[in-house]
Amino acid sequence: MIAHHFTIDVEEYFQVSAFESRVARSAWERLESRVVGEVARLLELLARHEARATFFVLGWVAERQVELIRTIAHAGHEVASHGWDHARVTHQTPLQFRESIRRSKGVLEDITGAPVLGFRAPSFSIVRGREWALDILIEEGYRYDSSLFPVRRPGYGYAGGRPDPHWLARPAGSIAEIPPTTLHWCGLHVPAAGGAYLRLLPYGVVRAGLRQCERRGVPGTFYVHPWELDPAQPRVDVSWLTRVRHYGGLRWTAQRLERLLTEFRFTLVRDTVAALLDARVVDRKRSVGVYSAPAAEAVW
Numbered sequence: 001m002i003a004h005h006f007t008i009d010v011e012e013y014f015q016v017s018a019f020e021s022r023v024a025r026s027a028w029e030r031l032e033s034r035v036v037g038e039v040a041r042l043l044e045l046l047a048r049h050e051a052r053a054t055f056f057v058l059g060w061v062a063e064r065q066v067e068l069i070r071t072i073a074h075a076g077h078e079v080a081s082h083g084w085d086h087a088r089v090t091h092q093t094p095l096q097f098r099e100s101i102r103r104s105k106g107v108l109e110d111i112t113g114a115p116v117l118g119f120r121a122p123s124f125s126i127v128r129g130r131e132w133a134l135d136i137l138i139e140e141g142y143r144y145d146s147s148l149f150p151v152r153r154p155g156y157g158y159a160g161g162r163p164d165p166h167w168l169a170r171p172a173g174s175i176a177e178i179p180p181t182t183l184h185w186c187g188l189h190v191p192a193a194g195g196a197y198l199r200l201l202p203y204g205v206v207r208a209g210l211r212q213c214e215r216r217g218v219p220g221t222f223y224v225h226p227w228e229l230d231p232a233q234p235r236v237d238v239s240w241l242t243r244v245r246h247y248g249g250l251r252w253t254a255q256r257l258e259r260l261l262t263e264f265r266f267t268l269v270r271d272t273v274a275a276l277l278d279a280r281v282v283d284r285k286r287s288v289g290v291y292s293a294p295a296a297e298a299v300w
């Protein structure tokens with residue numbers, strides 16, 4: 001039975017990119033923090049289903065919630081990086097990006113005492129033309145990325161990207177890419193990875209996406225945010241569309257996660273990356289030459 005990836009982008013409800021124009025970073029300190037209670041609900045849910053998850057944590061949150069990050073790690077989950085303050089890669093210079101991922105890695109490693117191997121860009125913002133971020137991740141010691149969402153969406157998405165875990169050969173070296181899951185349907189790649197898609201689309205879309213992964217013999221990657229389990233979070237005055245995307249279906253999230261955790265098995269992304277590394281070693285011994293393959297060749 002394939003074990004998929006249950007991933008969580010740990011951030012406060014007011015840090016989402018869609019609220020950027022409404023909630024200034026300078027106001028963050030004054031807003032009510034709700035992430036501890038929200039993550040506690042997720043940890044209880046995961047423990048009850050004996051599932052292990054990968055938490056991509058903002059450095060800003062980790063610095064203020066040290067005990068929470070320790071609790072996540074002690075429960076056997078993986079702690080990875082979501083950058084420092086939710087700045088999107090599309091809004092950063094290479095230097096700003098490097099500082100953000102170096103600082104968050106350092107803080108998370110100091111707290112957990114374990115290496116941080118993975119990164120997910122805020123709002124999947126490693127888009128075409130921003131691949132330099134992958135080189136910086138390699139240079140800063142990251143082993144995998146989970147930011148290339150192979151869909152076409154305004155503001156994000158890596159259209160044409162491979163849908164399954166694979167190695168990316170870059171000028172700085174190689175890095176494993178663990179893309180969020182898409183459902184292949186009528187020639188389209190439909191986002192089926194979680195988040196708003198879990199809340200606003202029928203549950204069957206996410207399930208079908210993961211079942212397709214199983215038929216291909218690869219793990220799928222699901223994601224959710226702590227604030228998606230918090231229907232009582234304070235409301236921010238935003239446009240109608242943003243309201244639907246952020247607040248729509250919040251009351252379904254918990255029961256849909258229960259169902260997902262009942263129907264599927266989940267493991268850590270770092271375990272998949274270790275398996276990918278083994279596959280690459282085997283492949284090199286056979287002289288198949290994964291490194292000589294085109295830049296985005298899958299080895300799974």
Ligand SMILES: [Zn+2]
Nearest residue numbers: 009011122123
């Ligand atoms: Zn985020």
